[in-house]
Amino acid sequence: MEKLSFEIQINADPEKVWNVLWGEITYRQWTTAFTEGSFYEGTLEEGSIVKFFDPHNNGMYSRVEKNIAHKEMKFLHLGEIYDGVESPQNWGEATEAYILEENEDGTVLKGEIQTPAEFKEFFESKFPKALGIVKNLSENQL
Template identity: 35%
Template structure:
């Protein structure tokens, strides 16, 4: 598994950027870069289970919120996959993702916010996510700065 790092500076305060990133209506817009119709079911509370799904709702990730420090830091731990509309935490494919983290850090500097993204990624998806993440962060920036 590889660790990838991305960042972007957004010309808004961190509370606004945090809310833009996590609110379901705006989440769908910036996360669409990864899969059309991207959405989630669940909430961002620490310890909560959350499902990240594509529009067909038959594929995605089963995750839990490992840590949530509002407006500062969010850690998501992947525990499995959604396959054929069912949660799977025991197959070989699901176990490959188990324990992978997505960490988001929000640093406010003079009214702007730097968003730092650190993710664990399987080898076969490394190139794809290296292309997608900068596009997703640019979309988040556009939405937040509207």
């Protein structure tokens, strides 16, 4: 398992950054960094299952491990989805966390990922771009 960390300073308050991360429209915008047309189904309540899809009905499903509004969202990835069918995976503690820390300039957004080695390169190339889009949306939307 590889542990990856990314962070970006955003000149907006944590509530605004949070809303960009998890709002239906803005989520679709910033996740284009990973796959064009990405979206999620389900609620973000702790303990609930969320399904992350691409436009072809493929993706992954995860359990919300932590949801502290405007502070932290953490997912435990459980499996993949192919043509809408769930396929459990033995990824162990494959997690993805978004941590928001308020400071005098706005918010530091941190992404912390525990991932199997085969996904390391993907995240290293895509995650900084995704955070840049979150920054742009957070700083430039009304």
